Amino acid sequence: MAERERQGGCMCGAVRFVASDVPEVYGICHCEMCRRWTGSALLGVSVPAGNVIWHGREHIATLQSSEWAERAWCRKCGTGLYYRVTERNEWFGATEIPIGLFDDPDGFRLDNEIYIDMKPDSYAYVGEGHKCLTRAECIEKFGRIGEAGEARTKE
Numbered sequence: 001m002a003e004r005e006r007q008g009g010c011m012c013g014a015v016r017f018v019a020s021d022v023p024e025v026y027g028i029c030h031c032e033m034c035r036r037w038t039g040s041a042l043l044g045v046s047v048p049a050g051n052v053i054w055h056g057r058e059h060i061a062t063l064q065s066s067e068w069a070e071r072a073w074c075r076k077c078g079t080g081l082y083y084r085v086t087e088r089n090e091w092f093g094a095t096e097i098p099i100g101l102f103d104d105p106d107g108f109r110l111d112n113e114i115y116i117d118m119k120p121d122s123y124a125y126v127g128e129g130h131k132c133l134t135r136a137e138c139i140e141k142f143g144r145i146g147e148a149g150e151a152r153t154k155e
Contacts, residue, residue: 011077015057015074020052049093052095112130
């Protein structure tokens with residue numbers, strides 16, 4: 001799997017990032033939170049938190065969207081920036097960056113879709129060879145990730 005450095009940012013440019021060792025694969029999440037946050041599904045590349053340098057941090061707002069993860073956005077333009085696991089477990093620090101934020105979003109390959117049983121029937125992603133997990137399979141694999149948590153904004 002080829003990995004490289006990629007840059008990107010929000011719609012208004014107030015927040016920029018440089019990510020290193022970026023995988024060429026991405027996943028799609030169809031859970032209700034991701035659908036409401038993005039307006040459809042989250043198409044994200046998983047990058048360890050330590051591999052992302054954020055510029056314009058003063059413009060980043062976060063929301064503890066569950067007991068185990070936070071979501072971030074640009075305070076100026078509202079662009080969703082990342083979903084990050086905050087609970088200390090084997091996925092701690094995993095940061096899902098939407099592929100649309102990369103300056104060059106070409107070259108990514110669909111690897112998996114999760115919460116596939118929660119995907120609305122109004123759209124579908126095509127391609128061969130990617131894995132699909134239901135909500136129950138996600139809970140079995142990732143533990144309490146499927147449980148709803150109380151959302152709190154960090155100021």
